[in-house]
Amino acid sequence: MATALSVLQQHLLNDFQRDLPLTPTPYREIADALGVDEEAVLSHLQSLQTGGVISRVGPVFAPNRLGASTLAAVAVPPERLEEVAALVNTFTEVNHNYEREHRYNLWFVLTARDEARLSEVLAQIEAATGLPVLSLPLLEEFHIDLGFPLRWED
Amino acid sequence: MATVNDPREDPRLARLLEAIQSGLPLTPRPYAALGERVGLSEGEVVDTVSRWVREGLIKRLGVVVRHRPLGYRANAMVVWDVPDDRVGDIGRRMSAHEFVTLCYRRPRRGEDWPYNLFCMIHGRDRHSVNAQIELLAEACGLTDTPRAVLFSNRCFKQRGARYLAEVPTGDTRSGRMSPA
Known part of the structure; x- marks a missing residue:
């Protein structure tokens, strides 16, 4: 590519x-x-x-300046991973949702209009999946997002 | 307009916020086109977006690339358990490395999740990402610090955040990431 x-x-x-x-x-x-x-x-x-190489020309919003957000993780039994990922994806508040290699194997970012809605969605996801959700909200950001320098040599 | 802190309190700004999240139109006058959709003049859109950038609500405005199609197939979230009184120093030192694309402090959750510092590394393959993690540990004095490396595998969804709950879900993408 x-x-x-x-x-x-x-x-x-x-x-x-x-x-x-x-x-x-x-x-x-x-x-x-x-x-x-x-x-x-x-x-x-x-x-x-x-072609999907760029997602958009536009803004990257600072986290937690508008509404409320958190990084959430669930330890999903491997045989249920696709089912649980699909359940999580049904919430509009979910933007990124990844499988990662760890006992906590499903990681997603939740962004809601306010804290109350965020808590509600977390509770709904726990109820829908029957699995506890680890919520890890951002406390401090160290990285200043200047974009990512791409290297072309392959 | 300038006195409104939360753009969502002004319906026109709320609509602009919603409209701009999926990106600028690829037309010669993108701000005018956005303005037309939300009931603002071109000048008002430029002024408002400029203010959002100045106020830090928008971290950056530009081309948002997807790493995977460009050959950056390995992505690791590296989590560290560092002393609370040093997390700021270490986080700032970590984020000075250009291959670190995000660096955050987050809460620990007991013995089950003892990590308080998170960083994200994108690389062409796992080998180069692992080498960068070692380099990072050396540079930040963390070679003996408990850490976990969580490579991403499948992506079930990836899109920009939506701040208005009623906005319908858009470009959900799903696909197998190379486990390289």
């Missing part, structure tokens, strides 16, 4: 993970910075998005 990217696509992916211009025509500014036309920037971003 990585080797199939053009140099223009590599620049689009790496150079604009933050500080997207807050002017009426941000894509034209990107185009000017890269010395290409706006049409090329838009069509490449569109195909990168359609």
Whole structure:
């Protein structure tokens, strides 16, 4: 995959993970910075998005500034993992949901409009799955999200 | 408008917040297009989003990449049990490494879950991630500190957070991650 990217696509992916211009025509500014036309920037971003390489051009919100969120973990008997993961996914408050290699093998992030709703969803997930949920809310953030520097050598 | 702290208290800002979570339209005037959808002028959208960035509500605004399609197939959450009075120092030192993509302090949960410092590492394969973990442990003086490494396996769902409960679930993605 990585080797199939053009140099223009590599620049689009790496150079604009933050500080997207807050002017009426941000894509034209990107185009000017890269010395290409706006049409090329838009069509490449569109195909990168359609291909699932980028999830969006947009904001990453700071956790816990709006509403309430937590990282939750469940120790699921292996034979129930898919069933429990699907149950967890039915809640709109769940965004990321991963299997991880540990006794606590299902990890998901819950984001709700407020603490009360967060507690309610945690209780509903425990009731629906019959399994206790470990809730590990963020207490302090150390990392400043500057995006992720991509390396192209393969 | 400037006096509203929680954007969700102003219906137009709430709609903008909801609309922008799935990303900017890929059209020449994206802020104008968003504004049209939520009842704000282009200038109001630019000003509001600028303010959200300035206030730290938005951590960054730009291209949000997915690591896996780009060849970053290994992802580990590494959890550490470090002394509470040193967690800030260690967390800041840890997050200075560019391969650390997230670094948080979280509560312990008794003997069952004794870890209070979490970091996330993305790499091309498990071998390189394990090497980075060793490097991190050395650099932060944690070679003898209890830790666990939780590689991710399957992804059952991945999308941006939604702050308004009534927003329907969108692009749920599911697929096997390479166990490499």
